[in-house]
Amino acid sequence: MSEPLVREPAHGGPVTVSIVRHVSPDHAEQMVAWVRAGSSLAERFPGFLGTGWVRPSDASDEWHMLYRFADQHALDAWESSSQRAWWLGSAQGLVGESLVERRTGIEGWFDEPTSRDVEDLRPATPAPPRWKQATVIWLAFFPLSLTLGLLLKGTGVEVGIVVRTFLTTLVATPIMTYALLPWMTRRFEWWLRR
Numbered sequence: 001m002s003e004p005l006v007r008e009p010a011h012g013g014p015v016t017v018s019i020v021r022h023v024s025p026d027h028a029e030q031m032v033a034w035v036r037a038g039s040s041l042a043e044r045f046p047g048f049l050g051t052g053w054v055r056p057s058d059a060s061d062e063w064h065m066l067y068r069f070a071d072q073h074a075l076d077a078w079e080s081s082s083q084r085a086w087w088l089g090s091a092q093g094l095v096g097e098s099l100v101e102r103r104t105g106i107e108g109w110f111d112e113p114t115s116r117d118v119e120d121l122r123p124a125t126p127a128p129p130r131w132k133q134a135t136v137i138w139l140a141f142f143p144l145s146l147t148l149g150l151l152l153k154g155t156g157v158e159v160g161i162v163v164r165t166f167l168t169t170l171v172a173t174p175i176m177t178y179a180l181l182p183w184m185t186r187r188f189e190w191w192l193r194r
Contacts, residue, residue, distance in 0.1 A: 013071065014049060014068055014069065014070055014071065015068070015069055015071065015072055015075045015102055016067070016068045016102070017066065017067050017068075017075070017100065017101070017102050018064070018065070018066050018099075018100070018101040018102075019064075019066075019099065019100050019101075020062055020063070020064055020065075020099040021063045021065060021095050021096065022062060022063070022095070023063065023094055023095050023096070024061060025058065025059055027094060028055075028058070030094060031063060031094075031095065034087075034091050034094070034095065035051075035063075035065065037087060037090075038051075038084075038087045039051045039067075041083045041084065041087055042067060042084070044083075045069075045074065045077055045078045045081070046070075046074055046077070047069045047070035047071060047073070047074025047075070047077070048067075048068075048069055048070075048074070048078070049068040049069060049070055050066075050067070050068050051065070051066060051067040051068070052065070052066050053066070128192035132191065132192050133192070136181075136184050136185065136188050136192065137176075137181065137184075139184060140176060140180040140183075140184045141172075144175060144176065144180060145168065148168045148171055148172055149164075149168065152164060152167065
């Protein structure tokens with residue numbers, strides 16, 4: 001279980017690391033033991049200021065954890081230690097993580113951060129298959145094109161194919177981009193992501 005490398009904070013004050021970890025609710029007791037073991041190891045390092053965790057509910061697989069060191073140097077010593085590597089390795093297959101965030105200053109506990117680094121470790125949601133995307137685009141494009149063509153014909157102005165296509169696409173592109181496609185995507189989200 002590796003954690004990402006992030007930029008060093010802008011100043012030498014305390015650094016708080018916030019991690020969202022995941023474990024099956026069936027393994028809550030093992031998780032508590034694992035967290036306590038990590039805290040016990042970390043508190044032996046100079047500059048360690050504390051740790052804590054909270055869980056939204058007994059049925060949740062999310063564990064929100066914090067640990068805090070006096071400065072970036074002290075945090076680096078802990079994060080590069082063999083003790084921490086052993087501790088993280090002991091949870092392989094049991095614990096996953098989805099978000100790591102570092103904050104500097106006292107805001108790590110209470111206030112707005114003076115600097116922060118966040119890395120979302122959740123897997124990216126895969127894009128819908130192209131054929132589904134094409135279907136939704138066509139469902140928006142066809143009625144819009146038909147409507148614009150009928151409106152242009154209704155004006156009684158006869159224009160060549162190039163001018164007609166230019167005018168139609170000039171009007172249709174912003175409507176598709178800012179209105180129709182976002183609206184259609186929301187309406188068909190259930191089908192696109194299925």
